[in-house]
Amino acid sequence: MAAPSKKSLSFEAALAELEGIVGAMETGKIPLDEALARYQRGVELLRDCNATLRAAEQKVAILEADSLRDMSPSELNPVRNVDSDA
Secondary structure, three states, X not given: OOOOOHHHOOHHHHHHHHHHHHHHHHHOOOOHHHHHHHHHHHHHHHHHHXXXXXXXXXXXXXXXXXXXXXXXXXXXXXXOOOOOOO
16 A cells, blocks of 8 residues: 655645545455554544644644633623613
């Protein structure tokens, strides 16, 4: 199974490949040697996807570091009282 370099795959491409591997393995119709090779590739892809997600979470945390705060109930439900007699 000639797989592209893990560095050349986007997160979405790696996830799609991982989903394909899982689907193929779930059929139970692939030979043991190929199943093991796909499993190994799946582990590599999973690690790469997890690392990408961790990096994205860190970026979000850095970007939101100063803007995260508790919100008051009025901010969570900004419904204004409009003249109900109209």
